[in-house]
Amino acid sequence: MEKVNMEANYQVQQNLTNGESEKVSTSRFSPLLASKDRDYLLSPTGTQVRVCDLEGKIIGLYFSANWYPPCRNFTEILVGVYEELKNNGSNFEVVFISSDEDLHAFNNYHACMPWLSIPFSDLETKKSLNRKFDIEGIPSLIILQPDDNKDEAVLHDGVDLIYRYGPRVFPLTRKRLEELQEEERETHERQTLTSLLTNHDRDYLLGHPTSKQVSIASLVGQTVGLYFSAQWCVPGVNFTPKLISVYQKIKRMVRGVVGEDFEIVFVSSDKDEGEFESCFDTMPWLALPYGDPTIKNLTKHFDVRGIPCLVILGPDGKTVTKHGRHLINLYKENAYPFTEAKVELLERQMDEEAKNLPRSEYHVGHRHELTLVSEGTGGGPFICCDCDEQGSGWAYQCLECGYEVHPKCVRAGDHAPR
Template sequence: MNSAASSSDASGGNLSSILSSGNRDFLISPSGDKVSVEELEGKTIGLYFGANWYAKCEKFNLLLAEVYLKLKEQGAGFEVVFVSCDEDQSSFEQFHGTMPWVAIPFADLQSKKFLNQRYGIEGIPSLVILSPTGQLLQTEGVELIHHYGSRAFPFTPTRISELVAEEKADHDSQTLEKLLATTGRDFVIDHGKEVPISNFVGKTIGLLFSAQSYPPCAKFTSRLASIYKNLKEKHDRFEIVFVSVDKDESSYSQCFSEMPWIALPYNMESTKLLSRYFNIQGIPALVIIGPDGKTLTKEGRNLINLYMEMAYPFTEERLKLLREKMDEEAKSYPRSLSHEGHRHALNLVSENSGGGPYICCECEEQGFGWAYQCLRCGYEIHRKCVREVEENGSLG
């Protein structure tokens, strides 16, 4: 994540020569007015590559605007320059109109092309951070904003190392109470009752980041509920805490009413803090906290999908054992087979033989470890999701 400037030729340069071109020495405000490039001198610049047709950009836009306005309020010298990848002038104007910062004029195709090439932009949204003198500071601005918010400013390698060190210290001194208690609240909610967080110290805890309106969450939650029920019958030392990513309190209540476990009270601020702390990139996510209050794994969702309740207690030793068992079992799996749901033959792959993490094309859940993959079109499924076509052509 900390990708400081390298010795590439994009590492240096003078800010105004980067932001202006031939006869253009101005940028465009959201309302269409000209803003002199000189006005940005002395500031740290975020070059923001994005487009209105891409939902990820719209989402990042909101976050970046929040950070931008906060830094403005603090008087930090930070400016954002939008480099549009929109398809036409009207999409550009519409999208730029939702932003509080300036843009390279849409018609200046040459400048936009130059900036894309200079910083090797491969996908959007992308945020490249330049120092006040035009030096390249960071290419992974999107991640830094997601992870640290306005605290990332001024985005220098020194600042980022400080944040990494702080974060490490926070994680090293992590306790369940520190994680779950915010602003003096020392309880969690058990369907109407307040229960002290201290009741759960010493247990293995799953923090479930989820939201009602998102279908993958509903799907995972129902699977997790049956596993939870089985686990609770055998182990009293396990609990799940719902951390709501719902848009409003009524969705939260609706969502929680269908869950058999406990929850944090609805509070977007603490959800944001926790998401940032664990660097949650998508939901549903399941973070497992060990009995000592330290994080065991952030891969709870994958582990549940792969091993079901056998994953408990999610310790390194347990997972190693399960991996070994699975590798042993895999020796008897067919190297290739025909699956009812795909017209090409599928090959057995493991993490070390081209498998890696994937989304199962059958059940649409994440997976890793052993899987069946089509080498021709990348179709990949869990072993458990295979419906084999038998030799004689009938369905298995």
């Protein structure tokens, strides 16, 4: 089948090159998707589908490539949403705009998609679409409405919307987004620890050993971290020991303080129960049972795109921050209780401490001098090249190549002045 598809697509490319296609028909989407000698798109089997057949449909322009893992991951999600919408009779169509390196890669990738594509050989149309919609990275999904070609009707964040809302986002209008955002706001306002962690046949969490059941009700009134991770996740494996150390320090810090307590709940993405038990055995906190349906609900509710992720809930069960991992990396146990007021205080303290830091440093493993920068002087969010964790605020940055490290991670190297 793959050979047949490749041959069919190759013949289409040849026909296009030889100018054998019929005269281009006009439609609203023709200026975008057709060329002077092509009025069709390709199905995954190589069949030609006229551009004019897209009239009246909501179109998603999908910029993607087979060689980039985030594209392949999102394609799988988009296929599920697309097929569900089509089965429900929706007028949604997707057009693939390839950034693949060769025709073979294009054919293999398009064969996994149930939608249409710009021919691989039509470089000019692909370049024109990239320029028109200012595509800076992939995957990207641009949403066009059938009866409104105004710029404000175009949605540029289709990938984000599909991740967050799935099929519920249809018909992908701004009005529908406002409805979903209002629903989301109301849901988060009603959010409690009990509503998040319990289901109809479970009101407990797992302790140590895993046969021990801890009542969810016993956590009400505490600051709680929901830790999304898994044994197969290398960044999670690296972050967990840091989190354990911080967790134990916070527990000691709040011990005996009236109205203060801290707990973490492991929300596993492990592939099997054996992996889950092996991972959870290293952790001193609680966990949701492996495979519990609440895990998927929490992942969707907090829009968790990648792991490890640490969501912090306040004593009232409301979300304090989704960036607990980042705050732990920056401030360790001092981040507790993770509130905006505490973070603002820590940022001011960091600014004061930065006044006493050297303006430049050398770091082991990097040959250039590093300059102290802040968000106001050329810095910004970054991934530390030493500890591989996120940073913001102050950093030592190489002005020649962009190398950046946390101030706390600087270790003098061979190039340091003596």
